[in-house]
Amino acid sequence: MEKITVTLGERSYPITIAAGLFNDPASFWPLKAGERAMLVTNDTLAPLYLQPVRQQLESTGIEVDQVILPDGEQHKTLAVMDRVFTALLEKPHGRDTTLIALGGGVIGDLTGFAAASYQRGVRFIQVPTTLLSQVDSSVGGKTAVNHPLGKNMIGAFYQPASVVIDINCLSSLPARELASGLAEVIKYGIILDGEFFCWLEANLDALLALDGKAMAYCIRRCCELKAEVVAADEREMGQRALLNLGHTYGHAIEAHMGYGNWLHGEAVAAGMVMAARTAERLGEFSAGDTDRIISLLQRAGLPVHGPESMAATDYLPHMLRDKKVLAGELRLVLPLALGQACVRGGVAHDTVLAAINDCQKPA
Amino acid sequence: MEKITVTLGERSYPITIAAGLFNDPASFWPLKAGERAMLVTNDTLAPLYLQPVRQQLESTGIEVDQVILPDGEQHKTLAVMDRVFTALLEKPHGRDTTLIALGGGVIGDLTGFAAASYQRGVRFIQVPTTLLSQVDSSVGGKTAVNHPLGKNMIGAFYQPASVVIDINCLSSLPARELASGLAEVIKYGIILDGEFFCWLEANLDALLALDGKAMAYCIRRCCELKAEVVAADEREMGQRALLNLGHTYGHAIEAHMGYGNWLHGEAVAAGMVMAARTAERLGEFSAGDTDRIISLLQRAGLPVHGPESMAATDYLPHMLRDKKVLAGELRLVLPLALGQACVRGGVAHDTVLAAINDCQKPA
Incomplete structure (x- = not known):
């Protein structure tokens, strides 16, 4: 297991890199028993990873809800982000919830911005599943959605609480x-x-x-x-x-x-x-x-x-x-x-x- | 003229309170000659205040664009906020622009969140025109839009660069x-x-x-x-x-x-x-x-x-x-x-x- 810390004062956070992290109950730190989380993923990844991740979280005593968005950069919009808010408010999740971004850059950027904005900021964990998001978008706190007139034009600087990189995900990557x-x-x-x-x-x-x-x-x-x-x-x-x-x-x-x-x-x-x-x-x-x-x-x-x-x-x-x-x-x-x-x-x-x-x- | 400072370290900012501020070229500090700004207001206030404020800014050498939104709390939504982004991107305004919120709490909250999110954060000035926004929403950096399932559920903590309160505005207030x-x-x-x-x-x-x-x-x-x-x-x-x-x-x-x-x-x-x-x-x-x-x-x-x-x-x-x-x-x-x-x-x-x-x- 490789472990790095992104050093940003009180907003510092760890990046954990290994094969098989989804099977380790400690992976989803800092989530702990009794807390609630909202898993955000897309319809391509859901059949592959949603069940193992949910199961791991639930076996640790975390109450998990989920929202599955359509796959693709064209869906990285304010309107699609609004579905995350709707899912959160329907339950409803409070300011003490944690968003988990399970996917590539689109899911990570959109979920990160949703976490920055929901009730003016809740905790989130990046679980990047593509090489691109593992080496780039999941690290550094740049979150955003696209506008028809420009990419990543609407967003926030907002750091995750941790980044969990399971390199086994790459075997399913086109x-x-x-x-x-x-x-x-x-x-x-x-x-x-x-x-x-x-x-x-x-x-x-x-x-x-x-x-x-x-x-x-x-x-x-x-x-x-x-x-x-x-x-x-x-x-x-x-x-x-x-x-x-x-x-x-x-x-x-x-x-x-x-x-x-x-x-x-x-x-x-x-x-x-x-x-x-x-x-x-x-x-x-x-x-x-x-x-x-x-x-x-x-x-x-x-x-x-x-x-x-x-x-x-x-x-x-x-x-x-x-x-x-x-x-x-x-x-x-x-x-x-x-x-x-x-x-x-x-x-x-x-x-x-x-x-x-x-x-x-x-x- | 009454002047207060909101003390927040490097994010500190002044609140200026007086009658007739719209006629004073120094009011819109920290905007200065050669800079660009986007005035955001609503269709009730535009006929009353848009021209005097524009004229004051332009006479100071500031390049001003404008976007006029429908009046009312029911328009404090992600979809209406998107019109501000479209106006900014059509020109296009860069990260060095300044948003000016000319209106009540709806305009202030929505414009503040737009400023927090546009290109991940640009400067903004609050010009509250209602008593409610003058004493409350324009001070303190809470910005937000509503969701059908809850008020102010989507937003950011984001401080203005200054707050300009012209109490003459109250004479037109219902x-x-x-x-x-x-x-x-x-x-x-x-x-x-x-x-x-x-x-x-x-x-x-x-x-x-x-x-x-x-x-x-x-x-x-x-x-x-x-x-x-x-x-x-x-x-x-x-x-x-x-x-x-x-x-x-x-x-x-x-x-x-x-x-x-x-x-x-x-x-x-x-x-x-x-x-x-x-x-x-x-x-x-x-x-x-x-x-x-x-x-x-x-x-x-x-x-x-x-x-x-x-x-x-x-x-x-x-x-x-x-x-x-x-x-x-x-x-x-x-x-x-x-x-x-x-x-x-x-x-x-x-x-x-x-x-x-x-x-x-x-x-």
């Missing part, structure tokens, strides 16, 4: 979703840890084969890197923005193509190549390093070109709605080396457009 | 709404300040006549009392709950009768009498003091009986959804004397029902 998670894994190497990037080049095949030891190390290292960044900058005033490498471009792809058509990690993968090309055009990143990024992404089964149906000019309106925009000016996360990145304002739109064009699929 | 605000004013006297209760007994006629000096003192005293409570207990772990005197019963009336049919202050007025009767039945409050409360409420034009169409048993299901409920048990705010109150758990439901019956209108 290959495309595993790859989507690997995009965020590779991102950590690029922005924060060149040595980890090299480790990924050496161990990608083991990860694709779901080798338990490699996967546990990989998830722990990503959570460690993210926990360090979040501890230093919880509300994204500075360094935390680096975690958005590829996301400004990627969010444009997701918004333009319709949420759910391109997976988040797929859009981020193409976006990271665009960021690398932008940095290259500014003379701050080497073409050789871009090639190493492209090669690793491709080995992971990820796209390295933008969607064919999307022109470079289609990106900008979406990019200008990015939360990093200040006084109408784009601020981009750009790589400087493998293991180092920066936030850059004042990049000419022409440079951005040219870099996006560099990443169009050759005819 | 008499019923002025009375509704006086219910919360009287509440402060009951729970925190017996001397202020006596001042109200002596000065109620001046307040009803909108005497400027009396009104400015009254609003300042209420804001001071609330600011002290909030500074000591921002997230309502203890003392802050006292501000809910009458609200647990009152919320039941509002929910049962349909939001907007009984004004909030009207429901709280009847609820305070019910709380006093409950305390009387527990031997903790004198019938003479209940009579003084009833007399003052009646002079203010407020109801002191529950709705005729509502049986005592209709209250409990709503009361059990109150945010103070812990482990399924009601916790009630009860007066102990004029100027002193407490939070009490474990009151028998029969006692609560009997006290509600004490307040039924005589046939």
Whole structure:
């Protein structure tokens, strides 16, 4: 079992990583006998994990209710979040309840925001079931739902009480979703840890084969890197923005193509190549390093070109709605080396457009 | 001009109270030239105040957009809040925008929660236009929208950057709404300040006549009392709950009768009498003091009986959804004397029902 602490003063919390956690009564700390909880999951995961998790909780003396939401990014909305409130109020659950987010990033983000908002804040536990949510969205307290005009535009900074990562969940994950998670894994190497990037080049095949030891190390290292960044900058005033490498471009792809058509990690993968090309055009990143990024992404089964149906000019309106925009000016996360990145304002739109064009699929 | 500070460390903020603030360019601090703002108001207030406020802001060099919502408690919903997000994203406004809540409690609560949630938190300024919001909801950072199953069930603790109270607004306020605000004013006297209760007994006629000096003192005293409570207990772990005197019963009336049919202050007025009767039945409050409360409420034009169409048993299901409920048990705010109150758990439901019956209108 791997255990990390996210250090945030009185809001510090543990991340536990192991195979078979759903069978351990201690996993769902800090829930204890006599307390109530609301399990939030989706209709894809419910048949797989709802019964074992419920059973574990109930055998510990916890009273569990449940709400099952439709699966998919297109359902990460205020209207779907309202169903969680309805479920809570029908029983009714009080301010002393605990929400359990059992699912991927959509369930985690939506449930986290519901926990932040229900009665102005109740406790919640993240139980991420996808690689993407295990290494990224379940750690750090960013919660949100989407708006038709922008992804993650409505939300809160709200920390979970604990994060429970059972790597056995990955065996039921479709290959495309595993790859989507690997995009965020590779991102950590690029922005924060060149040595980890090299480790990924050496161990990608083991990860694709779901080798338990490699996967546990990989998830722990990503959570460690993210926990360090979040501890230093919880509300994204500075360094935390680096975690958005590829996301400004990627969010444009997701918004333009319709949420759910391109997976988040797929859009981020193409976006990271665009960021690398932008940095290259500014003379701050080497073409050789871009090639190493492209090669690793491709080995992971990820796209390295933008969607064919999307022109470079289609990106900008979406990019200008990015939360990093200040006084109408784009601020981009750009790589400087493998293991180092920066936030850059004042990049000419022409440079951005040219870099996006560099990443169009050759005819 | 009266000025108070709500002391909350780095989240401290000023409350400014005066007649004619909308004509003073310094009023909308901390907004400054070159910044952007989104004015949120309703269709009743827009014809009265939108132009003067816009003009003042624009003459200071602030770029102002606006969104006008339908008036009424029944519109304090997630769906109506979403219109604020749409207005912000259409322009689009960035994380550096400021929301201005120009209106009563509904606009203030909804806009505050929108500010807490838009891009995970942007700045906002409260410009309360009703007595109720001036003395209560605009101070203290409780923001929320309603759910069909419970009032204020979805929200955040989120502090404004400043509160701007122009008492000239009260001259356009319908008499019923002025009375509704006086219910919360009287509440402060009951729970925190017996001397202020006596001042109200002596000065109620001046307040009803909108005497400027009396009104400015009254609003300042209420804001001071609330600011002290909030500074000591921002997230309502203890003392802050006292501000809910009458609200647990009152919320039941509002929910049962349909939001907007009984004004909030009207429901709280009847609820305070019910709380006093409950305390009387527990031997903790004198019938003479209940009579003084009833007399003052009646002079203010407020109801002191529950709705005729509502049986005592209709209250409990709503009361059990109150945010103070812990482990399924009601916790009630009860007066102990004029100027002193407490939070009490474990009151028998029969006692609560009997006290509600004490307040039924005589046939």
